[in-house]
Amino acid sequence: MSQSASPDVRAARLPADAYAERFGDAVPPLTSAQAVIEAERCLYCYDAPCQQACPTGIDVPSFIRRISDGNLRGAAQAILEANPLGGMCARVCPTEELCEAVCVRQTQQGKAIEIGRLQRHAVDAVMAEGERPVFTRAAPTGQHVAVVGAGPAGLACAHTLARLGHEVTVYDANSKPGGLNEYGLATYKTAGDFAQREVDWVLSIGGITVETGYRLQEPGQLATLQQEHAAVFLGLGLAATRSLGLPGEGELAGVMDAVDFIAGLRQAASPAEVPVGRRVVVIGGGMTAVDAAVQARLLGAEVVTMVYRRGPEAMSASEVEQQWAKTQGVTIRHGLSPQALLGEAGHVTGVRFVGTDEPDRAEAFEADMVLKAIGQTFVSSPWADVGLAMSEGRLKVDEQCRTSLPGVWAGGDCRAGGRDLTVEAVEDGKQAALSIHAFLQSES
Amino acid sequence: MADLRSNFVGIKSPNPFWLASAPPTDKAYNVVRAFEAGWGGVVWKTLGEDPPVVNVSGPRYSTLLTPDRRVMGFNNIELITDRPLAVNLAEIRQVKRDWPDRALVVSIMVPCNEESWRTILKQVEDTGADGVELNFGCPHGMSERGMGSAVGQVPEYIEMVTAWAKAHTRLPVIVKLTPNITDVRQPAQAAKRGGADAVSLINTINSVMGVDPRTLTMVPSTGGMGSHGGYCGPAVRPIALNMVAEIARSPETAGLPISGIGGVGSWRDALDFMALGSGTVQVCTAAMVHGFKIVQEMASGLSNYMDEMGFTSIDQIVGRAVPTVTDWRYLNLRHVSKAVIDADKCISCGRCHVVCEDTSHQAITAMKDGVRHFEVKEEECVGCNLCVSVCPVESCITMRDLAPGEIDARTGEAVLAEPLNWTQHPNNPMATPA
Numbered sequence: 001m002s003q004s005a006s007p008d009v010r011a012a013r014l015p016a017d018a019y020a021e022r023f024g025d026a027v028p029p030l031t032s033a034q035a036v037i038e039a040e041r042c043l044y045c046y047d048a049p050c051q052q053a054c055p056t057g058i059d060v061p062s063f064i065r066r067i068s069d070g071n072l073r074g075a076a077q078a079i080l081e082a083n084p085l086g087g088m089c090a091r092v093c094p095t096e097e098l099c100e101a102v103c104v105r106q107t108q109q110g111k112a113i114e115i116g117r118l119q120r121h122a123v124d125a126v127m128a129e130g131e132r133p134v135f136t137r138a139a140p141t142g143q144h145v146a147v148v149g150a151g152p153a154g155l156a157c158a159h160t161l162a163r164l165g166h167e168v169t170v171y172d173a174n175s176k177p178g179g180l181n182e183y184g185l186a187t188y189k190t191a192g193d194f195a196q197r198e199v200d201w202v203l204s205i206g207g208i209t210v211e212t213g214y215r216l217q218e219p220g221q222l223a224t225l226q227q228e229h230a231a232v233f234l235g236l237g238l239a240a241t242r243s244l245g246l247p248g249e250g251e252l253a254g255v256m257d258a259v260d261f262i263a264g265l266r267q268a269a270s271p272a273e274v275p276v277g278r279r280v281v282v283i284g285g286g287m288t289a290v291d292a293a294v295q296a297r298l299l300g301a302e303v304v305t306m307v308y309r310r311g312p313e314a315m316s317a318s319e320v321e322q323q324w325a326k327t328q329g330v331t332i333r334h335g336l337s338p339q340a341l342l343g344e345a346g347h348v349t350g351v352r353f354v355g356t357d358e359p360d361r362a363e364a365f366e367a368d369m370v371l372k373a374i375g376q377t378f379v380s381s382p383w384a385d386v387g388l389a390m391s392e393g394r395l396k397v398d399e400q401c402r403t404s405l406p407g408v409w410a411g412g413d414c415r416a417g418g419r420d421l422t423v424e425a426v427e428d429g430k431q432a433a434l435s436i437h438a439f440l441q442s443e444s
Numbered sequence: 445m446a447d448l449r450s451n452f453v454g455i456k457s458p459n460p461f462w463l464a465s466a467p468p469t470d471k472a473y474n475v476v477r478a479f480e481a482g483w484g485g486v487v488w489k490t491l492g493e494d495p496p497v498v499n500v501s502g503p504r505y506s507t508l509l510t511p512d513r514r515v516m517g518f519n520n521i522e523l524i525t526d527r528p529l530a531v532n533l534a535e536i537r538q539v540k541r542d543w544p545d546r547a548l549v550v551s552i553m554v555p556c557n558e559e560s561w562r563t564i565l566k567q568v569e570d571t572g573a574d575g576v577e578l579n580f581g582c583p584h585g586m587s588e589r590g591m592g593s594a595v596g597q598v599p600e601y602i603e604m605v606t607a608w609a610k611a612h613t614r615l616p617v618i619v620k621l622t623p624n625i626t627d628v629r630q631p632a633q634a635a636k637r638g639g640a641d642a643v644s645l646i647n648t649i650n651s652v653m654g655v656d657p658r659t660l661t662m663v664p665s666t667g668g669m670g671s672h673g674g675y676c677g678p679a680v681r682p683i684a685l686n687m688v689a690e691i692a693r694s695p696e697t698a699g700l701p702i703s704g705i706g707g708v709g710s711w712r713d714a715l716d717f718m719a720l721g722s723g724t725v726q727v728c729t730a731a732m733v734h735g736f737k738i739v740q741e742m743a744s745g746l747s748n749y750m751d752e753m754g755f756t757s758i759d760q761i762v763g764r765a766v767p768t769v770t771d772w773r774y775l776n777l778r779h780v781s782k783a784v785i786d787a788d789k790c791i792s793c794g795r796c797h798v799v800c801e802d803t804s805h806q807a808i809t810a811m812k813d814g815v816r817h818f819e820v821k822e823e824e825c826v827g828c829n830l831c832v833s834v835c836p837v838e839s840c841i842t843m844r845d846l847a848p849g850e851i852d853a854r855t856g857e858a859v860l861a862e863p864l865n866w867t868q869h870p871n872n873p874m875a876t877p878a
Contacts, residue, residue, distance in 0.1 A: 036511050036512060037511075037512040039511065040510065040511045040512050043793045043795060043836050044795070045792075045793040045794050045795065046793070046794030046795060046797050046798035046810065047794055047798075047810065047816075048794075049792070049816070068511040069511075104791040104792055104793040105791075107791040107792070108791040108836070108837060
């Protein structure tokens with residue numbers, strides 16, 4: 001491969017006024033007229049397939065009917081009742097694989113109702129209004145619950161518990177609550193700082209205290225939480241990333257985790273401050289890989305190549321996500337596994353791949369920046385040692401999200417058996433809260 | 445291209461589509477635009493005595509809308525023409541002179557004395573117009589002054605004024621009927637007794653469109669107060685069709701020419717009216733919603749339909765469905781239909797199931813062998829047609845007529861070939877043996 005001059009990694013590749021549009025809403029909100037016309041397409045199905053397909057069981061026909069009735073508040077109530085993070089799920093759910101996949105209008109017309117966009121329309125309207133609370137809290141129970149992790153699972157759990165009259169303290173290691181919603185999503189999926197606006201709405205129910213900068217990592221901490229609270233919910237997420245296991249991985253400049261790249265963008269005052277390579281290689285085939293690759297393009301990278309070890313059907317990024325990446329100018333290559341990181345003078349210059357199933361096939365891509373997105377993992381230590389049962393390296397829970405440790409519940413990406421979807425995390429948090437509530441009532 | 449020409453009580457027009465007496469026919473400017481667009485005729489907006497009436501200068505119209513703002517129903521509180529009589533008469537004369545092949549009928553409404561009618565009829569006849577329509581239908585404003593529907597609700601007045609009209613003009617006299625009565629056959633018979641050449645119906649229906657949810661005042665309002673208006677548009681069409689059919693099939697009025705009015709917006713709507721006995725149709729709302737060009741779509745559709753069916757003149761359509769309208773008591777109670785769901789067309793929305801389950805006869809499954817599946821249970825189905833009515837997929841659910849000899853799974857009995865109606869039915873104490 002030809003050796004280029006010094007690595008080209010820098011911020012502000014674009015004119016200053018180019019960023020706002022590029023990092024604005026990828027999918028624009030519906031106008032009122034669009035929403036009403038789209039809502040009228042809904043057939044108000046019996047035992048609706050869309051509702052069954054929703055991990056949180058949102059009563060989709062009801063909320064859509066309320067939109068066409070001019071009752072946006074009622075629509076938002078129906079959504080938030082089932083899913084307190086309905087605003088974010090409306091933005092990030094792979095609806096084309098969930099509710100919209102089974103919409104009967106898809107069967108009939110090849111065009112499902114735009115459930116996600118309608119959901120956003122209703123929830124945004126109520127959050128923008130903001131004055132009257134959507135829900136009121138039950139009378140105080142005097143019980144106090146600890147929620148560890150202020151991501152989707154933790155927030156949903158805290159909100160549901162608070163509604164039921166319990167006091168909740170949410171602990172989180174980061175400086176801002178929100179978890180993946182705040183640190184792990186592409187900016188264009190949650191434009192206008194929606195993640196924090198949603199956190200504000202969740203907290204506005206009252207009874208929830210947030211303690212940031214708290215990292216749960218010692219068995220003693222868990223024991224203390226259990227002593228000080230009537231119940232503990234763990235929404236720990238996936239705190240570690242998989243490594244390539246290649247020489248130079250920890251040393252070569254320009255090689256970084258995609259999640260850090262994404263988080264850096266989300267936390268930057270302006271995308272213009274975020275350095276990006278002229279040529280970027282993203283390794284991986286999930287949503288994180290797509291979010292990183294597309295945003296590298298949006299930041300002005302000239303060549304972005306996403307390389308995945310298997311075929312398109314095996315990618316955990318949905319078909320729509322893959323398509324989105326391609327329309328944004330990302331080249332997706334399949335069937336290639338990373339073999340070596342190439343570098344010069346301490347900086348990465350490229351990656352060499354070998355055919356996953358074809359040992360004779362070799363390809364190398366020049367890169368000023370390499371983003372690793374080959375998966376995140378649960379940090380199971382030391383929890384396995386304190387009696388928390390594990391399965392597939394994550395926390396083992398029952399259908400009520402109870403762990404093997406009495407008084408401790410868990411949900412979201414840290415529990416075994418899920419699909420790592422935001423909407424599943426929300427459902428876990430909700431179900432855990434209902435289980436905790438039943439437990440606390442039986443106690444008192 | 446089928447021949448759409450119409451000859452209605454001697455009034456000729458190139459097609460059976462007339463604009464009804466209403467705002468679209470208030471003056472020469474509009475009528476000329478209508479004729480340019482292709483309307484076969486117009487009924488000029490109702491003339492009255494001078495001084496002209498005064499209309500509100502505020503909302504005169506209001507609509508019943510679907511969520512995507514398509515007009516289902518339309519309401520108005522506009523009165524008859526508010527222009528001086530002489531201006532209207534001069535314009536009518538000029539327009540008729542310029543458009544000799546189009547029907548130009550003049551609607552009239554004056555107080556209930558013979559002299560008033562005699563005077564205006566002579567003036568109208570003098571313009572060269574083709575006919576007159578007596579407005580006994582307008583339900584708002586004018587009725588408070590003893591005109592419009594106030595006349596149309598009293599058969600004796602209808603007969604009296606119709607007789608005056610026939611006595612004082614040689615023009616064809618069409619009597620426009622109000623639907624704001626209990627039995628439309630009574631005013632129709634009165635018009636016929638008075639010598640009417642034809643009736644036209646329906647005029648608008650008394651209506652209040654609603655209430656503003658913020659102010660809790662009725663709408664539309666004129667400075668905070670509202671008054672009922674006349675309702676028209678697609679929503680009234682079934683009501684109008686029933687009234688047309690009642691007159692067409694009533695022995696006392698059978699054969700009396702009818703100009704059908706009420707929610708005609710397409711060739712299909714016009715066909716309904718014509719097949720049930722209307723020689724022409726009159727249109728207002730569709731023009732007020734879409735503009736005059738809509739007549740071209742109506743004419744195109746009717747013409748293509750006639751070609752497809754092999755009809756060469758509209759006379760072959762008019763009244764064709766009237767013999768199929770009867771009293772309920774004459775329906776064959778031995779006829780059995782069952783709903784059939786085409787599983788290949790079914791999109792599994794479940795609407796048929798839930799409405800049958802909740803509101804009818806529990807005759808449609810929601811699940812079969814543990815899978816979402818919608819199928820008719822013939823042993824429960826009474827053939828009510830509700831599932832067909834709510835199914836979003838055209839011809840997915842159809843009704844199958846059981847042949848004589850076939851077993852009705854609901855009753856366990858064979859369908860008998862010999863019809864039996866209520867007048868013959870053993871459960872009817874008044875029955876006469878079949």
